[in-house]
Amino acid sequence: MRGPGWGGRVALAASVALLVGGLVAVPAYVSTTATAALAEEIARSCVTDLGIVVDTHESTTAETIAARAATIDGVAAPEVSRRANARVVAAPGSPTVVRPVVVLWRPGVGALAGADDALLTDGAVLVPEWSTADGGYPVGSTLDLQFGAPRGVEPETASVTIGGTYPEIPTRPEPPEWCSYRDAFRLSALGDRPPPVLLVGEATTETAAPASWHESSQVFPDPVGLRIDRAESVAAELSAWQDEIWETFELPESRKPPVPLTTSIDRARQVADFVRLTTQPVRYAAAAAALFLVVAAAMLAARAQRSELRLRVVRGEGAGRLAVEQVGWLLPVTLAGAAVGWIGAWIGVRWLGPSSAIEPRALVDATVAAVAGWTVATLVAGAVVASVGLASVDRRPSRRRVRGLPLAGAVLLALAAWSYVRLDRFGGVRQIGVEVRGGDLLAQAFPLIGALAVLTVLAVPLMWLARRARRLGGSFGPTALIGLRRVTFEPAVSVAIAVSSAVAVAVAFQAGSLTDSVDRLLTEKATTYVGTDLVIGAIDPVDDLSGLGEAATLVFETTTDDRAVRVLGIDPATFADVAWFRSDGLDMPPADAVAALAADESAAIVVDPERSSDDAIRTITVDGVTHDLEPVAHGDFFPGYQRGRPMVVVDAAVLDGDGAREVWVRGPDDDAVARLTERGVRVRSVLSPDEVFASTNYLSAEWAYATLTAFAIVIGVVTLLGQLLVVESRRRRRRASRVLSAPMGFGGRDETLASAIEIGLPLAVGGVLGALVGWGTSQLAIARLDSLRDRQPPAVLVVDVTALVGAAVVVVVVTAGLAVWSSWRSGRGDPMEAMRVAGD
Numbered sequence: 001m002r003g004p005g006w007g008g009r010v011a012l013a014a015s016v017a018l019l020v021g022g023l024v025a026v027p028a029y030v031s032t033t034a035t036a037a038l039a040e041e042i043a044r045s046c047v048t049d050l051g052i053v054v055d056t057h058e059s060t061t062a063e064t065i066a067a068r069a070a071t072i073d074g075v076a077a078p079e080v081s082r083r084a085n086a087r088v089v090a091a092p093g094s095p096t097v098v099r100p101v102v103v104l105w106r107p108g109v110g111a112l113a114g115a116d117d118a119l120l121t122d123g124a125v126l127v128p129e130w131s132t133a134d135g136g137y138p139v140g141s142t143l144d145l146q147f148g149a150p151r152g153v154e155p156e157t158a159s160v161t162i163g164g165t166y167p168e169i170p171t172r173p174e175p176p177e178w179c180s181y182r183d184a185f186r187l188s189a190l191g192d193r194p195p196p197v198l199l200v201g202e203a204t205t206e207t208a209a210p211a212s213w214h215e216s217s218q219v220f221p222d223p224v225g226l227r228i229d230r231a232e233s234v235a236a237e238l239s240a241w242q243d244e245i246w247e248t249f250e251l252p253e254s255r256k257p258p259v260p261l262t263t264s265i266d267r268a269r270q271v272a273d274f275v276r277l278t279t280q281p282v283r284y285a286a287a288a289a290a291l292f293l294v295v296a297a298a299m300l301a302a303r304a305q306r307s308e309l310r311l312r313v314v315r316g317e318g319a320g321r322l323a324v325e326q327v328g329w330l331l332p333v334t335l336a337g338a339a340v341g342w343i344g345a346w347i348g349v350r351w352l353g354p355s356s357a358i359e360p361r362a363l364v365d366a367t368v369a370a371v372a373g374w375t376v377a378t379l380v381a382g383a384v385v386a387s388v389g390l391a392s393v394d395r396r397p398s399r400r401r402v403r404g405l406p407l408a409g410a411v412l413l414a415l416a417a418w419s420y421v422r423l424d425r426f427g428g429v430r431q432i433g434v435e436v437r438g439g440d441l442l443a444q445a446f447p448l449i450g451a452l453a454v455l456t457v458l459a460v461p462l463m464w465l466a467r468r469a470r471r472l473g474g475s476f477g478p479t480a481l482i483g484l485r486r487v488t489f490e491p492a493v494s495v496a497i498a499v500s501s502a503v504a505v506a507v508a509f510q511a512g513s514l515t516d517s518v519d520r521l522l523t524e525k526a527t528t529y530v531g532t533d534l535v536i537g538a539i540d541p542v543d544d545l546s547g548l549g550e551a552a553t554l555v556f557e558t559t560t561d562d563r564a565v566r567v568l569g570i571d572p573a574t575f576a577d578v579a580w581f582r583s584d585g586l587d588m589p590p591a592d593a594v595a596a597l598a599a600d601e602s603a604a605i606v607v608d609p610e611r612s613s614d615d616a617i618r619t620i621t622v623d624g625v626t627h628d629l630e631p632v633a634h635g636d637f638f639p640g641y642q643r644g645r646p647m648v649v650v651d652a653a654v655l656d657g658d659g660a661r662e663v664w665v666r667g668p669d670d671d672a673v674a675r676l677t678e679r680g681v682r683v684r685s686v687l688s689p690d691e692v693f694a695s696t697n698y699l700s701a702e703w704a705y706a707t708l709t710a711f712a713i714v715i716g717v718v719t720l721l722g723q724l725l726v727v728e729s730r731r732r733r734r735r736a737s738r739v740l741s742a743p744m745g746f747g748g749r750d751e752t753l754a755s756a757i758e759i760g761l762p763l764a765v766g767g768v769l770g771a772l773v774g775w776g777t778s779q780l781a782i783a784r785l786d787s788l789r790d791r792q793p794p795a796v797l798v799v800d801v802t803a804l805v806g807a808a809v810v811v812v813v814v815t816a817g818l819a820v821w822s823s824w825r826s827g828r829g830d831p832m833e834a835m836r837v838a839g840d
Helices: 006-043 062-070 129-135 176-185 202-207 228-248 261-304 306-314 319-325 327-352 360-391 404-426 446-471 478-489 491-530 590-599 672-678 695-729 731-744 748-782 801-826 831-839
Strands: 052-055 079-090 100-105 124-128 142-147 157-166 197-200 214-219 430-432 435-437 534-538 549-559 566-570 603-607 619-622 625-628 630-635 647-651 660-668 683-687
Touching (some): 006 327, 052 228, 062 214, 100 142, 100 176, 124 129, 157 197, 176 197, 261 446, 327 360, 404 446, 446 478, 446 748, 491 801, 590 603, 590 647, 748 801
Parallel strands (some): 566 647
Antiparallel strands (some): 079 142, 079 214, 124 197, 142 157, 430 435, 549 660, 619 625
C-alpha cells in the first residue's frame, strides 16, 4: 500500500519518538544522577582521603607503588610523603629539650604552604609562624633535632637550619592540599596545639637520619570525568590491593578499614535509587500518554487511506492481511521515529541532565527499552490502521455520549484514593543513612494519579458544558461565533485537548512546587535542628561577639550529673535575636518564655515531647550544685533540642560558667570563625545547617522532581501534537467554511481569530483546571512525601509561580502559532474540492 500522506507519517513518527524517548531517557537520567552525586560527594570530600595509604618497605618502593597504581584505570598518580617524629634538643637560647616536632616532606611542600621552595635547601626547614613567635626561633638559627628510632636502636641527631616560616594552615575545613594531614595541624579536643610541623626538602630526608623517616604513598581516584561504574571498579581494585597488604603483614581482618571511596559510592547509589523510585510513576505515565498518541496518529493515518482501505475490505481482505500490508510504509516511519527518540533522549540527558557521563549498562537498558517500545508502537499502529479500516474508517465524527468516561473516572478515583491511603501510611521514598527505603510505586504515583483522576471526572461536566455551549453565542460576532461552534462541533475532541493541557499544567505545577517545597523543608529542618545559622564550639572564654554576623549570643551546653537531662544556659537578652524558633514548639510564645527567664533566675523552660519525665522539673544538679527551678513553659521543641532526652533551658547565670561554650550566630559573615580565632578563642567545632544533611539530599529531591517537569513537557508535546492532528483532520472542512463565508466578508484575519478561539479556548480552560488540580494534589501530597517525617518542622507547600506563568505564556504562544498556521493551511487548496466536502 502507498500509505498515508506526510502529515500522518510525521504524526506517527513523532508519537513513536516520544514513546521511545521516554523509555530511553529514564535509565540514562538515573545513571547521570548517580555520577553527578558521586562528583558532589567527592567535591565535598578530600580526594586523597578516598583512597588507600600504602607504606613503603623493603619490597615496596614508591616506584613499584606507582607502577601498580598505573594499572588501575581511574586512579591518579600516587602522592608520596615522608614524615618523621623528632624533638628539639638544642635551640637558640635553650640548651634543654624544647618540644616535640613533626618533620614532613611532600613534593612542592613549600609552595603548598605559602612559602618559597627555594628556601628548602639540604638541611633547611620551614617553621610555622606561630612557633617563631611562641618559641623565639629566629630565621637563620640552628636547631638540633633528635629523631625517633625503633626500640633498641640509638636515636640519631641532626642539625638543621631555619630557612624561613610559613603561614598557619587553616583548619575546619582544611585547604584541599592539606586535608590529608589533619592530624598534624588541628587542635586537640581540649584546644591544645599539636607539635609544630617542620617542612623540609627531599634532600634533607636523605641526609638527616635517613632510617627514621616513614615513607608512604596515597593512592586515590582521579575525580576528572569519573563515572559511577568506573568508581566502583576503582574501589574494588583498591580494596583488593588493601587485602594483599593486610595478608602480607598478617594484620587482623577485623581492623581493616573499608576503602573510603565505597562510602561515597553508596551515597551516590542512594541518590540514584531515590530518583529511580520517584520517577517510576512518571516513566509509566509518559509511556501510556505516548502510546495513546500513537493510537491517535495511526487513526489519522487510517483516515488518510480510507478510500483504499475501503476497497480492500470490500474485496474481502481481513484484519491480518490489512495489518501486514502496512509494513511497507509503517516500518520506515516507526523506525525513523524510534531513532529520533533514542538520539534525542540521549542528547537531552547528556546536555540537560545532572551529568554528561552515562554508564554502559544504562546504555544497554535504554537500548533494550527502545527496541521494546518501537516493537510495541509498530504492532499497535498496524493493528489500529487495520481495525479502523475494517470498522469505522469512513464514519463521520461521533456525537454520541462517551459512556465509558464516568466509569473511567470512578476507577481512577478509587485508584487515587488507594494511592493516597498507601502514601499516608507508608510515606514516600525515605533516605536513611546510605539506604533508601519505601518507594511504593502506587504511593509515589499519587500526585499523578490524583491529578488524572480529578481531571477525568471533570471531563464529564466539561462534556455537558461543551454540548450546551452550542446554543450560546447568538449575540457574538461572526468570528467569535464560528470559533465557538468549532469548539463545540466535536465536544469529545475539545474536552480531550482541555484535559490533556490540564494534565501538563498540573504536572508542571507539581514539579516546581514539590522541588521548591522539599528544598525549603530540608533547610528548615536543618536550621531548627542546629538552632541557628551557625554554632561555633569555643574552648576559651568569649568576651567579644561583635562583627560575627547579624546577631550573636553565647550559650552554655551541659547535662545534669546523672546525664538524664540536657541543660542549655542562654542569655535572655540576646538569644531571641539569634535562634530559630518554631511557633508550635512551646505552650506560650517563645519570646515571652525567654523573657521570663530574665525576670527570675529560678525560671526554666522544659522541653520533653516524649513526656518521659515529670512535666514540672523542680530540681537539677549540675557539677555537684543543685538548682531549684520553677518551670514557666513546656513544649516539644526549643532551639538546640536533640531527640532522646528532656532538655531544660535556664538563664546562663544559673550555670555560672559550667558547660561547653557555644557561640550562636544569626546571618554569619563568611569569616566569622576566623574573626573569633583572631581574638584568641580556640575553636572546638563548627556546625551549620548545610552540614546536617548532605548536599545530595537536596540534589536527589531536585533531580527526582525534575523528571515531573520533563513529563509535563511530554504531555505538553502530546497536547500540541493532538491539536495539530485535530487541525489537520479539520483542514478541508475549515477550507469549505471559509469559502462559503467569504461572500459575507469572512477573510484571512477573521479565520485566524476564529482558529485562535477554536484552539486557545480548550487550552486556556485546561490551564486553569490544571493549576487548581496541581495545587490541590500537591497540598495533599507534600506532607506525606516528606522523607524525614520524624523531624520538625512539617512540610509546607511552596507555590511555584514560575510554572504557572510559563504555562500561560506557552498557551498564548501555541495558540497564536497554531492559529496562524491553521489559517494559512485553510487558505490553500482547491475551492471546488472544498465545496464538494461541504456538501457531503
